[in-house]
Structure formats: C-alpha cells, structure tokens
Amino acid sequence: MPIQDADEREAQAPATSTSFQLRGKLFTAVTLLPEGGVPDAAFYAALDEQLQKTPQFFNNAPVILDLQSAPALARTEDLRRVVDLLRERKLSAFGVQNARPAQLAAAQEAGLISVTTGNDTPLRVPRSEKKGAAKPPPPKPGKIITTPVRSGQTIIADQGDLVVLAPVSSGAELVAAGNIHVYGRLRGRAMAGAYGDTRARIFCGKLEAELLAVAGLYRTSDSLEDALLGQGVQAFLDGNKLCVEALG
C-alpha cells in the first residue's frame, strides 16, 4: 500500500523510558514577518485578507514570528498581544527567529521559544562517522507513488525524491527531503527540501498547486502567475527567492 498517513510523520524509533516516550516530530510552520515595529491594524487587515484567500492552509497553523525586520517589536506585552491576536485567527505562534538579544528575552518572557529553521541553518543529514568506508554511500531510495493522492493525505519521502505518477488532489500534501516530481495534475501542496536542502526542486506536469515550497520558502496559488497555471513548471530557490518557471 503506497499511500501513507500523516501518522508516519512520527519518527520510527521512539526513545522509550518507563513512563513516557519521546518522539521526534516533523511539521510545517508558517513564518510571519512583521515589518517595522508593533503590528498595526493595517498589518492585521492584510493578514486577514491572506487568511481568507487560503483558509485551509492556515487553519490552526503553527506560526514562527520572524523578527528580523521588526526591531521595535521588543516588549513582552506587545509580543503577548501579537500572540493573542493571532490566536483569535486560529494561528498558534510558538516561536521567534532572527530575534535580537533584547527581543529574545522579551519573547521568552511571552512564552515564545527561539527557533532556527530551514533556510538559516539547513539541517544536515548526519553522516556516518565510520572511517575508511571505501564505497560511496548508495543513492538515497526515495519513493514512487502510482495511485492518486487524495485530499487529506500526506505522502512523505524521508529520504531522496518523491515521484508521483498520478493526480494529487487539492487538500493533499507531498513532502520530500529531496526533489518532488508530479506527472499527474498537482492541485495540492508540495514541499521539497523539507529538511533544508536548498537545492531541491519541484517539477510538475500541470500546475494547479495550492502551495509550493522549497526548504521552507513557499508560494501559495494566489501568488503564482496566471500564465503558469496548467503548465509544466519547475520551482527552485534562487537565493532567498522561490522561482517558478515554465518547463521547456
């Protein structure tokens, strides 16, 4: 059975103790980049508009506040207020990134943790420490899916590429450590380079995707050029920009 459920996101080997288990868990978070100081009404209005356009995508999404462009957002009560107003919108802010030291202290005070993610510090797959290994490592296996990926399903290729030879429905999700290839129609979401590989790419025969992401940088369908819809495209990172181009 090639179709897997979201449960598979949990790491395979739990660390067991007598009273509880620890499991590594992988999930996608949305990064929110306020600019300037304390977010104002215009910020929330723009956010609400975005939420309305793609409600599915943001529903109960975990959120990281990227404070890089908001140096003045540095007081605990302001951060608390942001968290509350996001929660009212069913967004759960749990962490900050790119915080200056004073901001970090205020954020921690407000119950937010410090997160370093994908683009900034790509996670490296740990290499085997064994010395003198003569042969190069075998190519990573990846995953090939031949049946339709339905709304509500998540397919994860922990290693290597994910190849889908069938349609991917709206509301379905593809996640791969490496590249993603979709030969059917891509209507759902595709996230390549999910562990931070910035060289990963997404290829699809017919673009109708709700979301494309490479190493955590994403674009939703409303930010894709209309001319690309229904086309064969590839998506890749050029520095800090996610480019989507027609194929051939």
Added chain:
Amino acid sequence: MTSQLKKEDSVGKVIVITSGKGGVGKTTSSAAIGAGLAKRGLKTVVIDFDVGLRNLDMIMGCERRVVYDFINVIQGEAKLKQALIRDKRVDTLYVLPTSQTRDKDALTQEGVEAVLNELREEFDYIICDSPAGIERGAQLAMYFADEAVVVTNPEVSSVRDSDRVLGLLNSKTKRAAEEGAEPIKAQVLLTRYDKARIEKGEMMTVEDVLEILAVPLLGIVPESPAVLKASNVGVPVVLDEPSAASQAYEDAVSRLIGEVVEMRVDGERKPGLLRRLFGRSA
C-alpha cells in the same frame, strides 16, 4: 435464519454507500440499490449505520415494524434474525435498522465484524448506508467493505469530500491494512445531477468530477421530484413508478453486478459516454 436461499454459493459482498458530505443521497441510493439488487433475485440486506438518525427504515417504508435494531444485536440484546425486517414488496430484500436513541459509540469494530460475517453467510449483497462525515461512524461503515459506492453531487464541496473518502477507503479499511488484499473497488455515483444548472455553469460537469476523482462512474442519477415523492411514501425509488431517477438506479445496479450498460443522462442513452469516461479512469 431467513427462509429465502441466497443465489450465489460464495460469501456475500459488502458494499458501503458513502460520501463524506451529508444530504447528497446516500440513504436514497442505499435503498434504491438494495431494492434493485433484490428485484433481480439477489438476496440483499441494507444496514443503517447512521446511528441516532434512522432515515433508512423510513425511506424503505418499514419504520413501524422496527422491534430490535443493529445496536441491540451488537450489544447482544437480540439475535440478528430478530432484528432483520423483511420487505413486504420484494421477498429477497431485508433491512437492518439502526437505533434512534443510542449514540454512535455503541458501534464497535468487533461487533460490526461479527454481524457482517453472519450476514455474509446468508446474503448475496450487504449494503451499508454510511453516516456523513469521516469520523468513527463513517469509518466503521467502510472498514469491512469489499466495494464502495461514493455518492457525489456535481459541486465542488461534495467532490472534495468524496476525494477525501476515497483516500480513507485506500488507507483506513481492512483491505488497506491487510498485506496482499485487493484494494476496495470504488466507483462514483453522481446524484442530484441537474442538467440545466450544469449548462448554466452552476454545477460541475461529469468530466470535471471524474477527472478529479479518477475512479469509474457507476451512474448518473438526475435531480428528480420522483425521489422525494417516493421517499415520502416509504418506497425505494426503483419500486415506485418508472422515472428518470429509477431508470438511472436500475442501470447502476446492472453495472454493479458486472453488466455493461451505456450511460444514460436524463433518461437519454449517451452511447460512447461510458467508454469515454471509463477510458480516462485508472
């Protein structure tokens, strides 16, 4: 248990009628397909999995004959044969009603399995009328199925839910869990098909629906006042006077048992449509 002999020697087939979305025509279709199979001499039982709502016995016109129900049987309070109601019009047709007072937690996987296994010995076809949603009740209704009829209206939200249900059929059922088992055979039954609204662009075309769902088409049932009329008097639409809807259900039943019948849209045969549509599905 019951007097009528089943036609085939092999164990009966369990077919779930499901959709995700409510109000699309699952119960109407369960009654019509069940009655259609029974009319062909196949011993058929229709089970109501929609615990707490109890629509099936009303649509099948036996609500005043319910003594024991599916839940009583699962809880060991009654024998299966005490709960089965035999139809007064077609003697190969039976209904296993559900309870209006219990809640859906009264259904257990082991209980459902035991009842279905017993029914498989006695019946050719076991039709499971699923509740709406994708939660426990709907998952129990589909868990032991051999085939699925995914009831879909030609509109975006219904198609999306059907797609979701097709995913569950492929992942959360016994056949999905068992190594080497054949996957559930799923087909889509397009109901409440309204040609005028499709032509106006208010509803999706058959092609659009099948392009998304990528499973074979079992039939196209038009929106028809005959359906409401039949259900108001407690008659499965195929046992009432002939109508475009009853013809569509009869055709669907023929396809369900493996006959090849040209697709009919609004009472008119559409030669080639079936081939075209089947051609594009996996």
